[in-house]
Amino acid sequence: MTADEDKLGITQKQVEQFHERLLTLIGSEVKKDFAEKVGLTYSGLRKYLPPNNSKPTLDKLVAISRYKNVNLEWLATGLGPKDSETGQHSLPGELGDVLVSSDGDVFELVDGYHLALDGTEGDWESQQVRRKLAFRKKWLEWRGLKSDDLKIYFVQGPSDSGSIRNGDSVMLDTSDTRPSDGVFAIKVSGSILIRRLYLKIDGGADIYIENKSEPEENVSKEELDNIEFVGRVVWLGKDM
Structure with a gap:
């Protein structure tokens, strides 16, 4: 764990697991429909999923968290409650x-x-x-x-x-x-x-x-x- 990770309480592994949290939110929803709801193309959404596992920018994180009404901190890092209070x-x-x-x-x-x-x-x-x-x-x-x-x-x-x-x-x-x-x-x-x-x-x-x-x-x-x-x-x- 780096000094920054220790200070924030966030590990690189938690950040790298973003795709798992995203898949949880998508659930049984058609991926193309999900992408459209958050302002992404289907190919853009696929970049965040295995095997690519890219990380979204702030505006995309906000769009996803708003659509699913989840805590942005949880979505980005895995910390905190999942549901937006x-x-x-x-x-x-x-x-x-x-x-x-x-x-x-x-x-x-x-x-x-x-x-x-x-x-x-x-x-x-x-x-x-x-x-x-x-x-x-x-x-x-x-x-x-x-x-x-x-x-x-x-x-x-x-x-x-x-x-x-x-x-x-x-x-x-x-x-x-x-x-x-x-x-x-x-x-x-x-x-x-x-x-x-x-x-x-x-x-x-x-x-x-x-x-x-x-x-x-x-x-x-x-x-x-x-x-x-x-x-x-x-x-x-x-x-x-």
Whole structure:
């Protein structure tokens, strides 16, 4: 086992066994039909099967995992549960920060963490990276976002944040912590809460739970200055 394999908990043998996992997913389905469903030609699919046993690129892995609703980490490495728990197609932590698809699209990986939004306190700042989600670099640039400033939190447990539910994924821009109109993650007594903010002319703000018509709280400018803003919510992924 190499040093990298030991660090990741992934062996070369597990990676080489991709064709076995692929055959499991194909099952009794006609291979030509399976190939069409994931955007491959029949000959393209055969490259991943014995005796060729080639390895697919990221975009093909994502297409297969989405079609069969399986965990992308399991599909790529054999690690983790087979079934996708949240519908998020993510990669294990400790991978590189940039991936290139077969058609030349560049993807940047954003660190993902587990987060409880149930009002309980937690040492969220010291959490380990649990997954990485891939986003097109062009999309990040179009949004004016830098991957180094982004964090994704996989929401666990009940939430009073309105539109955000258990199993959702929330991406924060941690460089954007200046109060303004928008949705922010704020730290309250060690907990992380997601709230919508509307500034008032007097410098204070109305703070809303998402999807609520009445503000949860009205704060003065002095009170607003004492609120710790973790980052602005710039993307929300939901399991439909």
